[in-house]
Structure formats: structure tokens, C-alpha cells
């Protein structure tokens with residue numbers, strides 16, 4: 001068994017979860033925050049059999065899109081402690097996925 005941890009953009013999460021549950025995959029949704037942009041994203045936990053991993057990856061690929069966003073995250077420090085927001089274009093990936101071996105899975 002594998003644990004798939006998938007960090008996706010909030011906009012893509014509802015349709016992705018719908019498609020996963022429709023195919024009878026079990027999924028847990030966590031509200032998360034990206035360390036770089038400091039804005040919300042969604043982390044999904046999915047415990048699946050080894051042979052189901054590829055199917056889950058296909059569903060993620062179908063639902064999650066790469067987007068370019070402009071953020072004013074960076075700031076330029078000027079003399080006198082003045083900060084000027086500096087626009088920055090960031091390409092946020094469709095999904096960041098980690099696949100881990102599961103030693104034991106128990107449902108009580």
C-alpha cells in the first residue's frame with residue numbers, strides 16, 4: 001500500500017476530490033499553506049493499493065493545472081526602513097506529489 005500526499009491549488013481541489021470519490025478512492029482533505037507564497041493550498045492524503053497509484057496520478061493530472069500568478073511577495077528595502085513591494089511572477093505547479101510506502105494500515 002502507498003500513501004499519496006498531494007499538494008494542489010485550492011481551485012482544483014473540488015473537482016479532483018469529486019473525481020477521486022466517484023472512482024471510489026478514499027481521500028482526506030487538509031487546508032494547508034505554501035511556505036513561499038504564504039497563501040492557502042490543499043493537501044490531500046490518499047491511501048491506495050500499489051496498483052492503483054497510476055490511476056490516481058492520471059486523475060490528478062486531469063484536474064490540476066499549472067498557473068502563473070503575480071504576487072507582490074518580494075520587497076525591496078530602501079534606506080530608512082522603507083519597503084517597496086516588488087511584483088514577482090510565479091508559476092505554481094498543478095500538483096506536488098509525494099508517494100510513500102505504508103508499513104501498516106488499520107481501520108477500526
Ligand code: 2BA
Nearest residue numbers: 007033034035036037038039041090091092093094095096
Ligand atoms: P509555495 O511554497 O507557496 O510555493 C508556490 C510556488 O512558488 C512554487 O510552486 C514555486 O513555483 C515557487 N517557489 C516555491 N519556493 C520557492 C523558492 N524558494 N524560490 C523561488 N520560487 C519558489 P510549486 O513548486 O508548484 O509548489 C506549490 C506548493 O506545493 C508550494 O507552495 C508548497 O506548499 C508545496 N510544495 C512544493 N514543493 C514542496 C516540497 N519539496 N516540500 C513540501 N511542500 C512543497
